[in-house]
Amino acid sequence: MKAINLIKVFIASPGDIAAKRNEVEETIYRWNIENTDNTKVILMPIRWETNAIPTYVNNSSGQSVINKQIVENSDILLAIFGHKLGSPVDNYRSGTIAEIDYFYKNSKGEVGIFFLDEPVPQILAEEYIEVKKYRDSLEDKGFYGTYSKDNIRRFLTKKVNHLIEKAQNNLESKRFDLDPISYKTSSAINKKVIGTDEYFEDNLDIFDPIEFDNDERLLLIYAFMDENSIFSTDNSTYRKVVQWESDNNLRSYLSDRVFDVLEKLSKSGILKEEYDSSFDEYPSRYILISEDYKKFKRYFLKNEKKISVIMEKYKAPIQADPFSNLDESDLPF
Structure with missing residues (x-):
C-alpha cells in the first residue's frame, strides 16, 4: 500500500461563477488522475457549501465560522473572480476577499487568484468596476492570473511541488537540527x-x-x-x-x-x-x-x-508602408 499525502485546495469565488467552481473541482480530479502515482499526492477540493458544518457560535458570523472550520485548515487557496466582487461581509467588500485575507494571514499555504477574461454584460458593468479595482490593488503583490483550465493545472503543479519541497526541507531540518536549507x-x-x-x-x-x-x-x-x-x-x-x-x-x-x-x-x-x-x-x-x-x-x-x-x-511580419506606391501627383499638397 502506498503512502499518500493529502493536500486540501479551498476553492473561493463569488456566487456568480458557480460553473467555474465546478470546473476547477473537475480540474483537480483530473490532476489527481494524471499526477498522484508520480507525486504520491492527492488533492482534495474544499468548498464551503460541501465541507462547512452548520454550527452556532455566539457573537460570530457565518463567514468567521467558515474561515475557522475550513479556510484555515486548507493548504492551497484558489480564488476566482468573474464580473462580480460578491456581497460585503465582516467589514470586507466580499466574502471571497475575506477568505483570501484570512488565509493569507493565518495559513502558511499557497494562494492563487484568477480573473475571468470574458466580455462583461452591460447589466454588470458597474459591479465589474469593483472587480477591476480589486485586481489593480493586487498589482504590487503579483499573485494573480487569468483564469483558464490550463493555468489552473499549471498553478496546482507548481504549488504542489513547492509544498513537497517545503515538507522535505522541514523534515531535513528536524532530522539534523539545521536551519531550513x-x-x-x-x-x-x-x-x-x-x-x-x-x-x-x-x-x-x-x-x-x-x-x-x-x-x-x-x-x-x-x-x-x-x-x-x-x-x-x-x-x-x-x-x-x-x-x-x-x-x-x-x-x-x-x-x-x-x-x-x-x-x-x-x-x-x-x-x-x-x-x-x-x-x-x-x-x-x-x-x-x-x-x-x-x-x-x-x-x-x-x-x-x-x-x-x-x-x-520568429521574425515579426514586415508592415507594409501605406504610402510606398503613392504617386507624388496624388498628394494634396
Missing part, C-alpha cells in the same frame, strides 16, 4: 557532459527538438547573443528580452513566456536557482554557471547558421 539546482550539463567540447556537442544537442523545446532553445540563443548568463526574476529580464526581440525584429514569442522557460530550464538542471536568503520562497535569479556558459558559447559560435534558421522562424 535553500534547494539549488545542480548543473545537468556537468552531469551529462564531461570533458571536451566535442563530448558536449555529441551529448547535448540544443537543436534537437526532443532534447529542447522551442522556447528553451530560443532563450539559450538569447543568452548567447546578449552575452547574458544571469536572469533576474524581476522585470529587468523581461525588459531585456523585449529589447532583444525588438532589435532583431522578432515576434514576442520568448518575452510572452520567459519566466516559465526559466523555470523549465531550472527543473531540467540547465539553470541554477539562486536565493538572496534561505527564507525566500522563490529564487531571486537563475544562473547559467560560468563553465556551462562557455560551453554553450563555443557551441553556438560553431552553429551560427542554425541560429539564423531558428531566428528566421
